[in-house]
Amino acid sequence: MLDVRSLERRWIKYKIKAYFPYIAGVFLIIIMLISLPIIWLDAEKVSEIKKAPSLSIHTANQTSTLADSNKEESTVLEPSMEFVKTFETAVPEPAIPSTPPAVSKSIPQSVPVTKVLSVPDSSTIKPPPKAPTPSTIVTPSDKQVILNHNNESKIDIESVERRFKETSNPNLGLFIARYYYDHGNYADAYNFALKTNGINNKIDESWIIFSKSLMKLGKVEQAKKTLQLYIGESNSDSARALLDSIERGTFK
Amino acid sequence: MENSLFSKPRDLFLDVVNPRDYVQIDSVSHMYQSLKNSVQKPLKMILLYGKPGTGKSMLLHKLHHDLSKQQKVLMFDIPIVDEDDFLRVLAQRIFGHSPREIMTLIRFLEIAEAVAYPEVPIVLLDEAQLYSASLMEKIRLISDARAIKFVITLHKTDKEDIIAKEHFQTRIWESIELQNATAEELKVYVQKKLLKANCFDVANMFNDKNMKLITSLTKGNYRDTNKLLFSLFTLYYWYEENNPAAIKYNALKSKWIEMAAIHTGLIHA
DSSP states (O other), X not given: OOOHHHHHXXXXXXXXXXXXXXXXXXXXHHHHHHHHHHHHHHHHHHHHHHHHHHHHHHHHHHHHHOSSOOOGGGGSOOOOHHHHHHHHHHSOOOOOOSSOOHHHHHHHHHSOXXXXXXXXXXXXXXXXXXXXXXXXXXXXXHHHHHHHHHTTOOOOHHHHHHXXXXXXXXXXXXXXXXXXXXTTOHHHHHHHHHHHHHHOTTOHHHHHHHHHHHHHTTOHHHHHHHHHHHHHHHOOHHHHHHHHHHHHTOOO | OTTOSSHHHXXXXXXXXXXXXXXXXXXXXXXXXXXXXXXXXXXXXXXXXESTXXXXXXXXXXXXXXXXXXXXXXXXXXOOOOHHHHHHHHHHHHHOOOOSSOOOHHHHHHHHHHXXXXXXXEEEESSGGGSOHHHHHHXXXXXXXXXXXXXXXXXXXXXXXXXXXXXXTTTOXXXXXXXXXXXXXXXXXXXXXXXXXXXXXXXXXXXXXXXXXXXXXXXXXXXXXXXXXXXXXXXXXXXXXXXXGGOOSSSOOXXXXXXXXHHHTSSOO
């Protein structure tokens, strides 16, 4: 005679065994579906953290230099009218070419200018070791600055800025822009490159720093547009190379 | 339990070979007709082979049942492995001789020649793979001498293929291979068997889904199907007694078919 109860138990075991691979498969799929977005979000966070240092340094500089407030939102590019105003009131009108090229006219319209950030307290900061571009005209005072720079002596960036305000020397403006760019302060690099371009719109490196700062500030389209306009005006090889690297996605 | 619906079907599927239980299925009928035609020809040896449970023994019993009305037919469903005993039994039951001396092949052939039936007697040997090579050689010599016509069945395995090669390859005039049933054939087999015994209600419980499951479990093997259905109806009988509400009379329960398969060893659980 059959032991039906025992058979029923064996049948349940058999069904569990038979369905186990399917149950395990479904369970795995569910786990994967749940974990994939989490992994994806984590990866995004990591990439954001990786990007963050340049900005955080930038904001840290700002916060350390800003006397009263922690205006973190200053990283957002806005027209730096205050900067321009302060600059204009402090210095006499620079010798801008009588007929400014189309680039200098179009850029301010298409490219928003950053809010003026107070100049960092750089009494302890050394300027970056950077050679001047051969295209720039070197005056005696510039020579002094470059010499100091080459000798890696301490440079009071504030005094350079003061001199720039007084003389409106585009080489000083380029120096300051380069200094800020090398130190990751892309908003100030952008501001001084813009001012330098306003004084002399034929300095290659100034336009390059201007566009690179835009790139670093995440304004890719504006950077590209600026470079395209400048290339159209100057036929600059270095500007073209930079534009190519941006378009290929190899710009770092 | 009296008046049980499932006791009769259960007994129908007991694994016994009875020619009266022979169920006519197209493919098997075709095989059987070929076998009958071959037996009528002046052939010395006919081989019936296939996997265990494909119906070889049933066909052999059916042939014995049908031919015994017309001519001298002897059926060996249990092999006699001793050579002397084998020849002695043959001499006694075919030719009516029971010599006291040792029965040698030469003596046996002398007796066969002396009797000389108008029609060559037929001997049916089931499970021929159990005979020794030496006895098979003697069987071959007897058939060569046209003293007896042999119909033998063999399991189809590598080993038995070798036996067939060694002893029969040049002497087999006819060989018939039996195969497992398809789902359709198995359904016909089961239903015909049930209807033959007037188990109409139970026959109606088999649907296509049930038959597919049964075929997948038994792979169309008749012997396994008989064993499975015997266990299945034993289960139904039990539920009929102990839990009749669990029985559905419009179809067989897949769960109970699988339980029966576990019981018969077709499913390893």
